């Protein structure tokens with residue numbers, strides 16, 4: 053049964069709750085397993101804390117059920133959606149430094165994503181995550197609906213990367229199609245595009 057979900061703008065006073073939701077949602081994602089290792093909730097928390105504080109600078113929304121955060125989505129308009137490839141060494145040496153031994157893997161992963169970022173205008177989705185115990189109740193759909201409304205309002209395309217085949221099916225429900233598939237740090241990765249309209 054679908055949950056009674058309220059979607060609102062993210063605000064910084066919710067950072068701790070969002071870090072928890074995202075770390076729990078992504079700790080078993082293939083790219084996160086490759087980069088951070090098995091069960092590294094500590095590294096995932098650190099990663100998302102850095103992201104929420106410094107990198108997720110576009111519109112962001114949270115999903116609340118009974119007042120508690122159980123989902124988060126961020127999207128960012130091109131051309132500033134990802135760092136330019138030349139900026140990555142600097143980002144690794146500063147913002148990502150606390151991630152220690154995971155840095156080479158993260159750099160390889162994000163350098164590839166930055167390199168492949170489409171040149172056509174788009175609004176880049178990610179991350180989107182729902183607390184594991186609340187998945188399958190319509191919360192991801194509620195967050196995606198807001199993102200799709202934004203794309204329609206701005207008359208622009210959508211773009212995302214994902215590392216799970218089941219997510220490919222999830223995103224197809226919202227009009228995305230697979231543009232490319234390849235291995236990154238030992239993990240299959242799909243690149244998906246949603247045309248304007």
Ligand SMILES: CC(C)(COP(=O)(O)OP(=O)(O)OC[C@H]1O[C@@H](n2cnc3c(N)ncnc32)[C@H](O)[C@@H]1OP(=O)(O)O)[C@@H](O)C(=O)NCCC(=O)NCCS
Nearest residue numbers: 077180181182187188189190191192193213214218221222
């Ligand atoms: C992907 C994710 C955000 C989906 O959120 P969710 O709240 O579980 O999804 P919903 O319950 O809103 O499902 C929406 C629709 O997608 C389908 N769906 C959801 N997860 C699916 C899956 N793993 N495989 C196939 N279909 C799926 C549902 O059946 C539903 O279809 P319907 O509305 O036509 O009945 C969530 O599972 C998640 O946080 N996963 C872990 C983190 C992650 O991988 N994030 C995406 C990174 S790219």
